[in-house]
Amino acid sequence: MLEILKYPDPRLKQVSAPVQNFDKDLHVLLGQMQATLYAANGIGLAAPQVGVFQRAFIVDIDWINDDGPGKRPREYINPVLSDRSGRAVYEEGCLSVPGVNEEVKRAGRLKIRYQDRFGKSHEELVHDLLAVAIQHENDHLDGILFIDHS
Numbered sequence: 682m683l684e685i686l687k688y689p690d691p692r693l694k695q696v697s698a699p700v701q702n703f704d705k706d707l708h709v710l711l712g713q714m715q716a717t718l719y720a721a722n723g724i725g726l727a728a729p730q731v732g733v734f735q736r737a738f739i740v741d742i743d744w745i746n747d748d749g750p751g752k753r754p755r756e757y758i759n760p761v762l763s764d765r766s767g768r769a770v771y772e773e774g775c776l777s778v779p780g781v782n783e784e785v786k787r788a789g790r791l792k793i794r795y796q797d798r799f800g801k802s803h804e805e806l807v808h809d810l811l812a813v814a815i816q817h818e819n820d821h822l823d824g825i826l827f828i829d830h831s
């Protein structure tokens with residue numbers, strides 16, 4: 682388990698740097714982030730939340746459902762969001778802001794370009810809860826918390 686930085690830790694406001702090395706160290710970090718996410722009952726975790734100021738996050742919106750597909754962590758490295766459209770309003774929380782839940786209005790659809798853990802580039806169109814979770818986690822890479830939107 683990695684230690685999760687908690688609000689109002691000023692390090693949560695740092696802007697993270699691009700991932701440069703798609704090496705063993707990155708793969709170990711992503712594995713530790715998965716273990717930390719599941720142990721904390723979360724659906725998303727960004728590297729800066731565990732004190733690593735690099736542009737990477739993981740999202741698993743389904744594992745928490747009893748009738749879902751099980752654990753399938755998605756990994757996004759050096760993400761770039763574009764083509765935002767529509768509206769989604771979810772009651773959000775954050776592992777770095779425990780016990781607080783607030784409605785946030787975000788885009789309901791967007792395009793994400795990103796690299797995987799091997800450095801290969803991908804593009805996906807996402808919507809609804811996955812789009813919201815991606816925007817929430819991407820904000821962490823720029824030092825923004827969901828409570829900053831209210």
Ligand code: QAP
Nearest residue numbers: 723724725773774775776779780814817
């Ligand atoms: C971000 O948040 C998110 O306060 C991920 O006591 C949340 O995993 C994106 C959590 C909602 C979209 C919608 C928070 C667990 C987990 C808490 C989380 C808590 C226990 C938050």
Ligand code: CO
Nearest residue numbers: 774775776777
């Ligand atoms: Co968060």
